[in-house]
Amino acid sequence: xxxxxxxxxxxDCPDTGAKLPLVIISxxxxxxxxxxxxxxxxxADAGFVVAAINHPGDNAKDSSKKDDLSSYLERPADMVRLLxxxxxxxxxxxxxxPGKIGLFGFSKGGYTALxxxxxxxxxxxxxxxxxxxxxxxDQIRGGDIPALAQDARIRAAVIADPxxxxxxxxxxxxxxIPVQFxxxxxxxxxxxxxxxxxxxxxxxxxPEIHNVPASHFAFLAPCSPQLRAAxxxxxxxxxxxFDRSVFHREFN
Numbered sequence: 001x002x003x004x005x006x007x008x009x010x011x012d013c014p015d016t017g018a019k020l021p022l023v024i025i026s027x028x029x030x031x032x033x034x035x036x037x038x039x040x041x042x043x044a045d046a047g048f049v050v051a052a053i054n055h056p057g058d059n060a061k062d063s064s065k066k067d068d069l070s071s072y073l074e075r076p077a078d079m080v081r082l083l084x085x086x087x088x089x090x091x092x093x094x095x096x097x098p099g100k101i102g103l104f105g106f107s108k109g110g111y112t113a114l115x116x117x118x119x120x121x122x123x124x125x126x127x128x129x130x131x132x133x134x135x136x137x138d139q140i141r142g143g144d145i146p147a148l149a150q151d152a153r154i155r156a157a158v159i160a161d162p163x164x165x166x167x168x169x170x171x172x173x174x175x176x177i178p179v180q181f182x183x184x185x186x187x188x189x190x191x192x193x194x195x196x197x198x199x200x201x202x203x204x205x206x207p208e209i210h211n212v213p214a215s216h217f218a219f220l221a222p223c224s225p226q227l228r229a230a231x232x233x234x235x236x237x238x239x240x241x242f243d244r245s246v247f248h249r250e251f252n
Contacts, residue, residue: 007037015092021100025052028107032060038221042252049096051086069139075112076149103157106219110162115148117157118174121166160219164195169202179207186215186238214242
């Protein structure tokens with residue numbers, strides 16, 4: 001029997017309405033399309049269409065590319081394909097307003113989102129801090145990096161705790177759409193509060209910034225008891241008194 005993720009829904013539920021706004025979701029490192037199911041449900045209840053995928057090779061069922069440069073290069077293109085599918089190939093695509101498209105990205109999905117909305121990642125900056133023998137850094141040093149996919153159809157983005165090392169004031173300056181930015185004040189290593197604060201300060205325009213007094217995984221959906229027992233690392237917040245369920249009522 002599988003783990004109960006606390007995810008509820010109706011398969012093939014009929015879509016009603018017209019000119020509905022759309023939000024696409026990019027999950028984090030070895031995450032999955034349902035990792036933000038409560039946020040997706042809150043958006044759907046508010047009248048949004050929401051679409052999410054598993055990033056190939058970097059998800060909970062297939063992590064074969066999780067630490068490979070190709071995963072970073074391909075993630076933005078995955079989201080372009082998802083958007084293309086919803087708008088052009090999904091049987092109910094006609095209900096979506098193509099002028100009202102938003103993007104939510106968390107963690108490595110936050111990296112994906114920033115790249116997709118115009119911030120070309122600085123891979124050289126990332127690799128400069130790596131010792132020899134780190135796979136992705138050796139790959140970056142070993143060849144030319146192609147331009148990553150971007151998508152001007154996205155009109156607004158919510159970014160939560162992205163990997164900060166790829167981004168500078170220079171490449172973030174290319175972002176021209178409204179951004180809401182969430183960051184955890186308790187770090188977990190590669191995603192450190194100092195780095196996300198630097199990104200927040202460097203975002204152009206007047207982004208809406210939210211600082212959360214908790215650790216990185218607080219942005220994932222609250223865990224069911226079964227999931228907490230199976231994956232305590234992503235279900236245990238710091239500090240211990242932080243209540244993820246209460247926070248998500250505000251966050252969503």
